[in-house]
Amino acid sequence: QTIYLKDYRQPDYWIDETHLTFELFEDHALVHSRLFIRRNGDAGLVPLVLDGQQLELVSVALGDQTLAPTDYQVDEHSLTLHPQAAEFELAITTRIEPQNNTALEGLYKSGGMFCTQCEAEGFRKITYYLDRPDVMSRFTTTILADRGSYPILLSNGNLIASGEHEGGRHWATWEDPFPKPSYLFALVAGDLCLIQDSYTTLSGRTIDLRIYVEPENREQCGHAMDSLKRSMRWDEEVYGREYDLDIFMIVAVNDFNMGAMENKGLNIFNSSCVLAHPDTATDMAFQRVESVVAHEYFHNWSGNRVTCRDWFQLSLKEGFTVFRDAEFSADMNSRTVKRIEDVTFLRANQFAEDAGPMAHPVRPESYMEISNFYTLTIYEKGAEVVRMLHTLLGAEGFRKGTDLYFERHDGQAVTCDDFIAALEDANGVDFTQFKRWYSQAGTPVLEVDGEFNASSSTYRLRCRQSCPPTPGQSEKLPFVIPLRMALLDSEGREMPLKLAGEAHARGNETVLAVTEAEQEFVFEGITEEPLPSLLRGFSAPVKLVYPYTREDRVFLAMHDPDGFNRWEAAQSLAVDVLQGLVEIHQAGRPLLLDQRLLEVWRSVLADAELDQAMVAEILRLPSEAYLIELARVADVDAIHHVREWVRRELANALAEPMWQRFDALGSAAQPWSADAASMARRSLRNTLLGYLMLTGSSAAMSACVRQFVEASNMTDRQAALVALVNSPDEHQKHAALQEFAQRWADYPLVMDQWFNIQASSPLPGGLERVQELMTHPAFNIRNPNKVRSLIGAFANNNLVNFHRKDGAGYRFLADRVIELNLMNPQIASRLVTPLTRWRKFDPARQEMMKVELARILEQDKLSPDVYEVVSKSLA
Numbered sequence: 067q068t069i070y071l072k073d074y075r076q077p078d079y080w081i082d083e084t085h086l087t088f089e090l091f092e093d094h095a096l097v098h099s100r101l102f103i104r105r106n107g108d109a110g111l112v113p114l115v116l117d118g119q120q121l122e123l124v125s126v127a128l129g130d131q132t133l134a135p136t137d138y139q140v141d142e143h144s145l146t147l148h149p150q151a152a153e154f155e156l157a158i159t160t161r162i163e164p165q166n167n168t169a170l171e172g173l174y175k176s177g178g179m180f181c182t183q184c185e186a187e188g189f190r191k192i193t194y195y196l197d198r199p200d201v202m203s204r205f206t207t208t209i210l211a212d213r214g215s216y217p218i219l220l221s222n223g224n225l226i227a228s229g230e231h232e233g234g235r236h237w238a239t240w241e242d243p244f245p246k247p248s249y250l251f252a253l254v255a256g257d258l259c260l261i262q263d264s265y266t267t268l269s270g271r272t273i274d275l276r277i278y279v280e281p282e283n284r285e286q287c288g289h290a291m292d293s294l295k296r297s298m299r300w301d302e303e304v305y306g307r308e309y310d311l312d313i314f315m316i317v318a319v320n321d322f323n324m325g326a327m328e329n330k331g332l333n334i335f336n337s338s339c340v341l342a343h344p345d346t347a348t349d350m351a352f353q354r355v356e357s358v359v360a361h362e363y364f365h366n367w368s369g370n371r372v373t374c375r376d377w378f379q380l381s382l383k384e385g386f387t388v389f390r391d392a393e394f395s396a397d398m399n400s401r402t403v404k405r406i407e408d409v410t411f412l413r414a415n416q417f418a419e420d421a422g423p424m425a426h427p428v429r430p431e432s433y434m435e436i437s438n439f440y441t442l443t444i445y446e447k448g449a450e451v452v453r454m455l456h457t458l459l460g461a462e463g464f465r466k467g468t469d470l471y472f473e474r475h476d477g478q479a480v481t482c483d484d485f486i487a488a489l490e491d492a493n494g495v496d497f498t499q500f501k502r503w504y505s506q507a508g509t510p511v512l513e514v515d516g517e518f519n520a521s522s523s524t525y526r527l528r529c530r531q532s533c534p535p536t537p538g539q540s541e542k543l544p545f546v547i548p549l550r551m552a553l554l555d556s557e558g559r560e561m562p563l564k565l566a567g568e569a570h571a572r573g574n575e576t577v578l579a580v581t582e583a584e585q586e587f588v589f590e591g592i593t594e595e596p597l598p599s600l601l602r603g604f605s606a607p608v609k610l611v612y613p614y615t616r617e618d619r620v621f622l623a624m625h626d627p628d629g630f631n632r633w634e635a636a637q638s639l640a641v642d643v644l645q646g647l648v649e650i651h652q653a654g655r656p657l658l659l660d661q662r663l664l665e666v667w668r669s670v671l672a673d674a675e676l677d678q679a680m681v682a683e684i685l686r687l688p689s690e691a692y693l694i695e696l697a698r699v700a701d702v703d704a705i706h707h708v709r710e711w712v713r714r715e716l717a718n719a720l721a722e723p724m725w726q727r728f729d730a731l732g733s734a735a736q737p738w739s740a741d742a743a744s745m746a747r748r749s750l751r752n753t754l755l756g757y758l759m760l761t762g763s764s765a766a767m768s769a770c771v772r773q774f775v776e777a778s779n780m781t782d783r784q785a786a787l788v789a790l791v792n793s794p795d796e797h798q799k800h801a802a803l804q805e806f807a808q809r810w811a812d813y814p815l816v817m818d819q820w821f822n823i824q825a826s827s828p829l830p831g832g833l834e835r836v837q838e839l840m841t842h843p844a845f846n847i848r849n850p851n852k853v854r855s856l857i858g859a860f861a862n863n864n865l866v867n868f869h870r871k872d873g874a875g876y877r878f879l880a881d882r883v884i885e886l887n888l889m890n891p892q893i894a895s896r897l898v899t900p901l902t903r904w905r906k907f908d909p910a911r912q913e914m915m916k917v918e919l920a921r922i923l924e925q926d927k928l929s930p931d932v933y934e935v936v937s938k939s940l941a
């Protein structure tokens with residue numbers, strides 16, 4: 067069943083107050099709700115249709131009248147009542163079985179604790195309710211459970227009462243003063259230890275900060291707590307937003323479908339996004355914790371105080387909040403490196419989604435299963451759209467707009483149009499055309515070329531934009547594309563920019579607004595032929611095409627004053643070289659490395675001024691996934707072969723300067739430190755170690771083994787393990803893997819890394835290794851982190867093995883999707899994505915991929931989640 071945005075209408079009833087009592091037992095839970103309901107406006111005598119799924123209805127009472135089964139109708143997804151009054155109290159009791167809830171949606175058990183995940187539509191698996199975000203209610207929640215097993219009882223808001231109960235049980239009552247939709251409800255009951263701190267807001271209020279984790283993780287919470295305090299300060303300073311309750315809680319759970327959830331006052335996190343200790347977590351994990359903690363905290367305003375009217379508006383809170391967390395991370399770390407990481411991720415993954423069968427606009431028009439729309443397009447492209455608004459308005463104008471947005475809509479459930487209207491009204495601008503970014507799917511292509519005219523001293527920049535068709539949208543209208551750019555002279559200096567027809571010069575860098583299908587910008591006073599530096603900072607999520615020669619790219623990689631575009635030039639040079647070599651390889655001709663690539667790599671390697679993290683980013687070749695995205699028909703084997711060949715060529719040719727730089731960066735044994743400079747040092751050192759291991763020298767092998775043994779931290783230890791696992795030395799590889807598994811057997815998040823590294827290794831026999839690892843005692847298909855780190859990593863990172871010619875990789879993935887389909891539909895439907903990209907591959911592979919998709923479709927009990935993705939991908 068498909069749901070359409072155009073069908074939105076207000077609910078017939080509102081729920082002003084929600085009183086919940088949970089009685090938790092080992093084999094079931096009873097949920098008693100008392101709802102204060104009011105008919106909406108002058109809606110007549112309409113039935114009240116409450117959402118509910120997989121519930122056992124125990125009793126219903128309207129006012130003081132217990133209803134008989136003839137007074138209401140129940141079906142698979144609803145309870146229909148026929149109230150006569152315009153305002154009334156409704157009391158419902160349902161019985162559920164959290165211990166059997168493997169979908170991890172609603173109320174479920176993770177290890178020994180009870181927890182909830184209600185977004186988007188999980189609350190209806192707890193009790194019958196108007197489970198939609200425009201119904202906002204004040205919640206009071208009482209939890210009753212065994213005191214011994216569940217000493218900690220938590221819900222949203224403030225603790226207002228607690229006490230003992232008979233039979234060794236106890237209870238606690240929480241009250242949330244802020245009206246909220248059901249998707250922000252949360253409950254936790256477990257035996258957890260508390261890490262406590264406090265924060266004083268700018269206005270002087272003291273907030274009680276609490277992180278609850280299982281006792282063995284007590285030492286791993288410091289980084290999350292620090293990140294939380296920094297986020298609170300940042301939101302006050304950059305957006306003027308203060309926290310609003312007296313207590314803010316984070317709980318870590320091991321079984322969680324996503325990263326984390328912003329439930330009001332009680333954020334629930336996948337433990338992988340909270341726990342971090344240098345012994346067990348890599349620098350990447352530290353950064354992820356920082357950004358997810360910030361993301362969920364920022365939702366308190368962009369999501370909770372101002373929420374979404376309906377799920378088509380999901381990007382209203384997600385796109386905006388991802389933009390906010392990205393800016394936070396940029397302010398806490400290196401801005402340029404953060405941008406490079408995000409752009410790399412977007413281009414390899416969101417662009418592929420935009421080009422695939424599930425392509426949808428940032429504000430979709432329809433969906434079958436909303437869980438399928440927590441996508442890279444809603445989150446990451448949505449964040450790019452907000453970033454463009456920020457670029458067009460400038461920081462100050464954007465802040466004026468968000469101030470108005472929060473003030474105007476506090477306590478409301480609103481739309482993307484309301485967000486744009488606030489930015490428009492605060493700045494006196496018109497974003498009508500800009501809003502096409504919300505309604506049109508697909509990645510636009512921006513073709514640019516330039517023409518220098520010496521006699522008139524002008525430079526003409528010609529822009530042409532287009533956007534490929536996507537499902538349901540064959541024609542696209544022009545977007546507003548902010549094009550940040552500069553013109554460089556032959557020394558690499560920025561030239562002053564003055565546009566013909568404009569009174570004022572624009573300085574050395576400007577943002578052009580490309581609004582038409584074809585458009586020209588004429589710069590005056592240009593006395594030598596410039597080289598344009600375009601789309602600086604990736605100022606719009608488009609594919610830029612400019613007829614740069616390889617010399618131009620070399621020049622920009624060495625001289626562009628803009629750090630991001632220096633990286634971009636090196637990347638695009640590498641892409642060009644790799645694509646050329648793929649063709650040569652396919653033609654069966656010998657490969658020869660373009661010396662210009664080597665020279666850029668050599669010069670970056672020798673650049674002592676450049677941020678070490680930037681050096682590492684530049685030296686990394688574009689990923690196979692990105693090269694596949696760029697190809698029309700991707701030859702996975704050729705791409706892998708050529709990319710590995712280039713890596714080895716670079717390593718052999720540059721072994722000497724690489725060793726020099728490697729040695730100069732100290733040792734992995736030196737004490738760990740969290741600062742940006744140390745992280746940059748580790749990043750560069752480990753990038754170099756990866757290259758040096760490709761030379762096959764015994765010096766590299768012993769450096770690697772030494773690092774594995776001596777490393778003072780997980781970042782360096784893991785980098786050594788990756789290099790060993792991908793080396794041909796079977797003995798060292800197995801010794802290291804075994805040692806690692808023994809040492810970290812009791813650390814599930816470390817074992818996730820151990821699975822991931824092996825699943826991602828492109829060496830032959832990858833599928834067999836993964837199949838064998840599925841029988842390892844640390845693997846558990848019910849745990850989403852394990853599924854992602856073994857099966858997900860194999861299908862997404864190990865492209866040569868996943869796409870092996872006999873189709874066994876496809877069959878394996880389809881089998882796992884079928885296995886997970888009923889157990890955990892959300893995870894199953896995410897896992898299937900690589901198969902849905904069949905159009906990218908050769909006819910033989912296409913056929914085998916489609917056969918597997920069809921086999922999934924034939925299963926007799928298909929979840930709506932899997933059905934939607936698979937059926938759309940075959941349409």
Ligand code: ARG
Nearest residue numbers: 185186324326327328437440
């Ligand atoms: N709102 C959460 C976040 O972005 C994610 C919730 C995902 N829920 C889901 N059913 N996919 O922080």
Ligand code: ZN
Nearest residue numbers: 361365384387
């Ligand atoms: Zn979010």
